[in-house]
Amino acid sequence: xxxxxxxxxxIYVENxxxxxxxxxxxxxxxxxVEHGEVFGFLGPNGAGKTTTIKMLNGLxxxxxxxxxxxxxxxGDAEARRRIGFLPEQFxxxxxxxxxxxxxxxxxxxxxxxxERQARIPDVLDLVGLTGRADSRLRTFSKGMLQRIGIAQAxxxxxxxxxxxxxxxxxxxxxxxxxxxxxxxxxxxxxxVFLNSHLLGEVEAVCDRVAxxxxxxxxxxxxxTDLLNGDHVVEVRARDxxxxxxxxxxxxxxxxxTNIPSIGSTRDxxxxxxxxxxxxxxxxxxxxxxxxxxxxxxxxxxxxxGAAIHALVPRQRSLEDLFxxxxxxxxxx
Amino acid sequence: MSAVLIFARFTxxxxxRKKMVLGVLLLSALFxxxxxxxxxxxxxxxxxxxxxxxxxxxxxxxxxxxxxxLGFYTVNFLSGVMAIxxxxxxxxxxxxxxxxxxxxxxxxxxxxxxxxxxxxYALMLTIYVALMCASxxxxxxxxxGYVPPNLVFxxxxxxxxxxxxxxxxxxxxxxxxxxxxxxxxxxxxGVALMGGVVEQIGRFLQNDTLTNIGVITSLVIPSDxxxxxxxxxxxxxxxxxxxxIQTPFTASAEPSPPMVIxxxxxxxxxxxxxxxxxxxxxx
Numbered sequence: 001x002x003x004x005x006x007x008x009x010x011i012y013v014e015n016x017x018x019x020x021x022x023x024x025x026x027x028x029x030x031x032x033v034e035h036g037e038v039f040g041f042l043g044p045n046g047a048g049k050t051t052t053i054k055m056l057n058g059l060x061x062x063x064x065x066x067x068x069x070x071x072x073x074x075g076d077a078e079a080r081r082r083i084g085f086l087p088e089q090f091x092x093x094x095x096x097x098x099x100x101x102x103x104x105x106x107x108x109x110x111x112x113x114x115e116r117q118a119r120i121p122d123v124l125d126l127v128g129l130t131g132r133a134d135s136r137l138r139t140f141s142k143g144m145l146q147r148i149g150i151a152q153a154x155x156x157x158x159x160x161x162x163x164x165x166x167x168x169x170x171x172x173x174x175x176x177x178x179x180x181x182x183x184x185x186x187x188x189x190x191x192v193f194l195n196s197h198l199l200g201e202v203e204a205v206c207d208r209v210a211x212x213x214x215x216x217x218x219x220x221x222x223x224t225d226l227l228n229g230d231h232v233v234e235v236r237a238r239d240x241x242x243x244x245x246x247x248x249x250x251x252x253x254x255x256x257t258n259i260p261s262i263g264s265t266r267d268x269x270x271x272x273x274x275x276x277x278x279x280x281x282x283x284x285x286x287x288x289x290x291x292x293x294x295x296x297x298x299x300x301x302x303x304x305g306a307a308i309h310a311l312v313p314r315q316r317s318l319e320d321l322f323x324x325x326x327x328x329x330x331x332x
Numbered sequence: 333m334s335a336v337l338i339f340a341r342f343t344x345x346x347x348x349r350k351k352m353v354l355g356v357l358l359l360s361a362l363f364x365x366x367x368x369x370x371x372x373x374x375x376x377x378x379x380x381x382x383x384x385x386x387x388x389x390x391x392x393x394x395x396x397x398x399x400x401x402l403g404f405y406t407v408n409f410l411s412g413v414m415a416i417x418x419x420x421x422x423x424x425x426x427x428x429x430x431x432x433x434x435x436x437x438x439x440x441x442x443x444x445x446x447x448x449x450x451x452x453y454a455l456m457l458t459i460y461v462a463l464m465c466a467s468x469x470x471x472x473x474x475x476x477g478y479v480p481p482n483l484v485f486x487x488x489x490x491x492x493x494x495x496x497x498x499x500x501x502x503x504x505x506x507x508x509x510x511x512x513x514x515x516x517x518x519x520x521x522g523v524a525l526m527g528g529v530v531e532q533i534g535r536f537l538q539n540d541t542l543t544n545i546g547v548i549t550s551l552v553i554p555s556d557x558x559x560x561x562x563x564x565x566x567x568x569x570x571x572x573x574x575x576x577i578q579t580p581f582t583a584s585a586e587p588s589p590p591m592v593i594x595x596x597x598x599x600x601x602x603x604x605x606x607x608x609x610x611x612x613x614x615x
Contacts, residue, residue, distance in 0.1 A: 054614075054615070057436075057437035058436060059432075059436055059437065059615040061612070080437065080438060085437045087430065088433075091433075093431055095346065095350060104338075104342060105434065105435075105438070107338050109439060
């Protein structure tokens with residue numbers, strides 16, 4: 001069994017497409033997730049994330065494309081036995097007690113009564129609901145339902161877990177708990193496919209990330225590479241000439257401009273002239289610069305006579321990247 | 333345990349947990365009590381008249397037979413209503429609630445879910461009809477002193493009626509929302525009742541158009557046709573006088589036995605079709 005799951009990637013998606021009555025939800029989506037990876041799946045609302053997860057879990061039939069999970073074609077019972085899924089709409093049969101709910105879902109995985117009896121306390125403990133085994137789900141808060149949802153996803157000791165917005169109903173403490181659960185799964189070699197709006201969270205736990213917009217992959221790669229692809233550099237300098245500013249704008253991507261009004265008279269193009277030296281200004285810029293281009297930037301500043309007060313490299317956040325990509329998509 | 337049985341058990345448990353079974357049992361006990369009271373009052377009234385020399389023109393078994401018909405008709409109606417309302421949201425309700433999202437990805441086939449639910453409700457209905465028919469017979473035997481013929485077969489036909497309605501409702505539930513499904517199936521059930529009456533009037537007046545309308549209705553939804561067969565079997569004693577009294581609940585023109593085969597195929601076909609529809613559906 002394990003030999004089978006180790007062959008090929010954990011998730012393989014090629015040219016996946018889904019149309020709902022002529023409306024395209026997912027178009028031409030391709031990605032691959034390796035075993036043991038925590039994979040972040042990001043995108044704005046309506047980008048086709050949930051539809052993709054539903055297709056990977058056999059809830060929605062793809063219009064076209066190729067899919068395999070744990071090296072098996074979609075719908076393969078052996079593969080499904082090793083897959084856990086927390087749906088986005090975590091609605092469960094609320095008349096069940098927590099232990100009965102887990103027992104039912106465990107039996108759907110084909111676990112024997114003994115295995116279920118052994119697993120239920122384990123997973124309740126994992127999600128922090130140990131004392132609530134006999135409570136009815138009806139009495140659970142949204143956060144507790146989300147936790148019990150994670151518990152049913154991992155009851156059969158899966159090799160691959162899909163978590164669709166696992167922290168949407170949780171408070172900050174609950175979110176931290178889920179992050180810990182994901183790390184625990186990761187340490188056990190479980191592949192995690194995480195769809196979340198909380199970018200900080202994705203950044204904290206994911207080995208690799210894909211950002212999708214309009215049903216296709218806009219960016220994919222290791223989280224650190226995506227975040228460090230371009231350096232974001234904050235420059236604070238005095239005595240910056242107008243020509244230098246123009247040159248900087250031409251060569252680099254300016255993310256933010258901040259010109260303090262020291263002895264200012266009038267604005268020109270975002271800069272402020274000082275009264276005694278027309279065309280010269282103090283400024284604070286945030287630039288996106290390729291790693292190799294940083295020395296060139298310094299040289300340019302120095303050659304033009306600007307006094308560099310600070311040159312601070314800034315870690316680009318996933319949010320910056322996300323906003324960049326999504327806005328480009330939106331502007332088209 | 334096979335997946336079908338897991339879903340059947342789950343369905344039964346849901347019915348018990350949501351107090352559906354309790355509600356049905358309480359109301360049914362009320363019905364049986366009133367039925368027994370009515371039957372005994374009829375009998376004592378009859379005996380009084382015999383004792384005072386005012387002997388009725390019609391023998392007591394004829395009254396008793398009509399009472400049994402009424403009892404069976406009520407069981408038939410109640411189990412039909414129960415079949416429809418218990419299963420009206422069996423698929424649609426879970427689709428709307430999103431509860432299938434955590435179930436369908438598990439290593440079970442979608443048809444396991446549909447057939448399992450069907451089996452759970454079918455068991456519930458079979459036990460219910462058996463209990464209710466047995467109650468009617470116990471009342472008839474011990475209070476009325478009358479045992480109708482073809483008990484087991486008639487009861488089985490009443491079970492068939494409820495299974496047929498159950499299958500049709502589950503099929504509707506894979507297509508419509510719970511509310512729409514309830515309205516559609518209940519209307520069809522009503523049409524079947526009317527179709528039966530129209531067919532009987534047609535035969536009585538020898539009007540082929542009315543008869544044909546009734547026959548077509550029976551083909552669209554054979555629930556009433558199967559009931560009429562059950563009803564006519566309950567009257568068949570060889571004593572012609574029994575068939576003198578006609579009520580709207582009893583059958584004069586009995587449907588042909590192939591109707592039973594047709595109804596069975598209808599029910600199985602509905603279940604098969606609903607598994608096919610549910611199997612293709614995006615959730």
